Amino acid sequence: MCGIVGYVGAKPALDVVVEGLARLEYRGYDSAGVAVLADGRLTTAKRAGKLVNLRNALEEEPPPAGTTGMGHTRWATHGPPNDRNAHPHTDCTGTVAVIHNGIIENFARLRAELEEAGHKLRSDTDTEAVAHLLEDELKRGGGLPDAMRRVCRRLEGAFTLVAVHTGDTDLVVGARRNSPLVVGLGKGENFLASDVAAFIAHTRDAIELGQDQVVELRPNGVVVTDFAGRPAEVKEYHVDWDVSAAEKGGYDYFMLKEIAEQPRAVADTLLGRIGTDGRLILDEMRMPDQELREVDKVIIVACGTANHAGLIAKYAIEHWAGLPCEVELAHEFRYRDPILNRSTLVIAISQSGETMDTLMAVRHAREQHAKVLGICNVNGSTLPRECDGVLYTHAGPEIAVASTKAFLTQLVAVYLIALYLAQVRGTKWGDEVFAMIQLLAQMPEKVDKVLETMEPVRELARSLAGERCVLFLGRHVGFPVALEGALKLKELAYMHAEGFAAGELKHGPIALIEEGLPVVVVVPPRARDVLHDKIVSNIQEIRARGARTIVIAEEGDTSVEPYADTLIAVPAVPTLLQPLVTTVPLQVFACELATAKGHDVDQPRNLAKSVTVE
Numbered sequence: 003m004c005g006i007v008g009y010v011g012a013k014p015a016l017d018v019v020v021e022g023l024a025r026l027e028y029r030g031y032d033s034a035g036v037a038v039l040a041d042g043r044l045t046t047a048k049r050a051g052k053l054v055n056l057r058n059a060l061e062e063e064p065p066p067a068g069t070t071g072m073g074h075t076r077w078a079t080h081g082p083p084n085d086r087n088a089h090p091h092t093d094c095t096g097t098v099a100v101i102h103n104g105i106i107e108n109f110a111r112l113r114a115e116l117e118e119a120g121h122k123l124r125s126d127t128d129t130e131a132v133a134h135l136l137e138d139e140l141k142r143g144g145g146l147p148d149a150m151r152r153v154c155r156r157l158e159g160a161f162t163l164v165a166v167h168t169g170d171t172d173l174v175v176g177a178r179r180n181s182p183l184v185v186g187l188g189k190g191e192n193f194l195a196s197d198v199a200a201f202i203a204h205t206r207d208a209i210e211l212g213q214d215q216v217v218e219l220r221p222n223g224v225v226v227t228d229f230a231g232r233p234a235e236v237k238e239y240h241v242d243w244d245v246s247a248a249e250k251g252g253y254d255y256f257m258l259k260e261i262a263e264q265p266r267a268v269a270d271t272l273l274g275r276i277g278t279d280g281r282l283i284l285d286e287m288r289m290p291d292q293e294l295r296e297v298d299k300v301i302i303v304a305c306g307t308a309n310h311a312g313l314i315a316k317y318a319i320e321h322w323a324g325l326p327c328e329v330e331l332a333h334e335f336r337y338r339d340p341i342l343n344r345s346t347l348v349i350a351i352s353q354s355g356e357t358m359d360t361l362m363a364v365r366h367a368r369e370q371h372a373k374v375l376g377i378c379n380v381n382g383s384t385l386p387r388e389c390d391g392v393l394y395t396h397a398g399p400e401i402a403v404a405s406t407k408a409f410l411t412q413l414v415a416v417y418l419i420a421l422y423l424a425q426v427r428g429t430k431w432g433d434e435v436f437a438m439i440q441l442l443a444q445m446p447e448k449v450d451k452v453l454e455t456m457e458p459v460r461e462l463a464r465s466l467a468g469e470r471c472v473l474f475l476g477r478h479v480g481f482p483v484a485l486e487g488a489l490k491l492k493e494l495a496y497m498h499a500e501g502f503a504a505g506e507l508k509h510g511p512i513a514l515i516e517e518g519l520p521v522v523v524v525v526p527p528r529a530r531d532v533l534h535d536k537i538v539s540n541i542q543e544i545r546a547r548g549a550r551t552i553v554i555a556e557e558g559d560t561s562v563e564p565y566a567d568t569l570i571a572v573p574a575v576p577t578l579l580q581p582l583v584t585t586v587p588l589q590v591f592a593c594e595l596a597t598a599k600g601h602d603v604d605q606p607r608n609l610a611k612s613v614t615v616e
């Protein structure tokens with residue numbers, strides 16, 4: 003989604019802003035632009051395509067050096083990605099510039115009113131209307147902050163806006179409804195951005211703006227009000243990521259780095275949550291044990307990879323906590339009239355904490371008086387503020403669009419919650435919970451062990467780069483793993499891939515099997531003998547029809563060897579924890595195959611890291 007950077011201070015604004023936009027490139031975009039205030043004049047530059055196009059334009063025609071400015075990377079929603087529709091947008095007088103992330107749902111009516119009043123709008127965007135609305139409001143007096151507040155009160159939809167005006171060259175004004183906006187607090191300088199990554203090279207002290215707030219940024223001060231102009235409570239926080247953590251660390255791609263970071267990420271997400279007595283300590287969720295004892299149903303809402311984590315959570319919650327658990331795609335959830343009440347626990351899983359589909363599902367659940375627990379990887383993002391409680395994953399910044407370490411840490415988080423529910427509800431004996439927690443604590447080294455044996459998987463991936471389709475099969479928690487493996491291949495290699503429950507094969511999908519078709523099969527531990535034997539039969543069925551079988555099974559499982567064209571062994575772990583080790587080969591497989599096809603695995607086509615519009 004769109005990236006936003008604003009700056010006011012003593013440094014050359016253009017340098018700070020363009021560097022900030024570069025750190026936000028991972029969010030996915032299709033045009034970029036900047037605005038600078040200097041000598042009382044406003045200069046803008048914007049280009050379709052990647053940031054390099056804008057940098058070239060700025061080199062060819064450098065704007066006057068100013069210390070107040072802003073920049074934007076746009077992911078097109080209204081109007082094609084071209085120079086004309088790129089942000090910033092200006093008013094008729096060329097003295098106001100505005101950038102925007104989100105969707106203004108009533109822009110068509112506003113645009114009609116503006117054109118009726120004689121304004122000349124030049125782009126197809128919803129954003130440009132805001133520049134002209136600000137122009138009119140500035141004529142009414144009160145300066146840019148008041149003008150922004152009055153304009154925001156007329157807008158409907160999701161928007162983060164940042165604007166500058168030649169009438170006050172030491173001021174950047176931001177406004178926020180739904181889409182993310184954070185303030186970076188410097189010394190004699192201040193920053194605005196859609197993500198802290200844009201300014202952590204300068205400061206790691208930040209303020210997360212809340213819903214319907216306006217911020218006035220000056221070199222020596224920040225003022226935050228609501229849309230009515232009343233002072234707003236703000237909470238400062240310290241960003242615990244440093245610049246190096248957001249760099250590639252020597253890998254060719256962020257995704258490779260993030261796959262390699264998974265043992266650490268899993269360990270960090272367990273850190274501090276297992277007491278010296280072996281019991282779980284999750285006070286941070288701010289959900290009293292008695293409230294959790296009164297829960298009679300769990301509903302998980304999430305999208306994409308996070309939804310796959312939810313599907314695995316279902317098995318864990320039902321098995322350990324003895325609670326019925328539904329898993330819903332967040333964008334479907336509120337349209338099916340779900341049955342919710344005060345005894346329902348809704349768990350919202352989101353790496354970014356900004357997925358609009360998931361946020362809207364959470365708002366619906368809150369309206370129905372359900373308790374909402376968030377699982378999120380980004381401190382200060384929107385989701386935690388909209389939940390009754392949050393359990394943060396500690397994966398660190400996940401820059402690559404394809405989620406890897408965030409997924410594994412989401413699994414750890416749902417295992418912790420499921421075991422905690424068992425602990426407080428007494429649905430499992432204390433020693434059973436203790437034993438499982440001890441096994442969970444060993445998972446970082448199990449994941450590390452998998453990573454040490456991935457070279458054959460990379461060779462296999464390169465050998466399949468010319469394939470048109472790969473199928474993925476699994477049973478029990480292996481089924482969501484199959485879905486996740488298919489999603490990784492789709493989003494990285496742009497090839498058809500589909501995950502099935504292996505038991506579904508004979509109900510239709512087996513018709514897809516043909517000579518040489520690669521099929522990845524995730525085999526449950528031998529301890530699950532019934533499930534295990536059934537999936538071995540499935541492997542025989544597809545092999546008999548010519549499939550090229552790629553089998554992921556626990557080390558020492560010799561029963562699958564006769565039917566596996568390729569056998570990938572993973573450490574033996576309990577069934578419910580097996581996704582932590584069986585997912586990793588599928589991540590490596592998809593990443594290597596996409597790389598072999600020459601794709602940019604960090605920024606796959608058409609995709610954004612955080613889908614902040616519905």
Ligand code: AGP
Pocket residue numbers: 305306307308351352353354355356357360403404405406493611612613
């Ligand atoms: C997964 O690789 C994708 N990047 C996508 O499916 C992602 O998991 C989904 O959009 C949810 O994002 P979130 O976890 O930030 O809410």
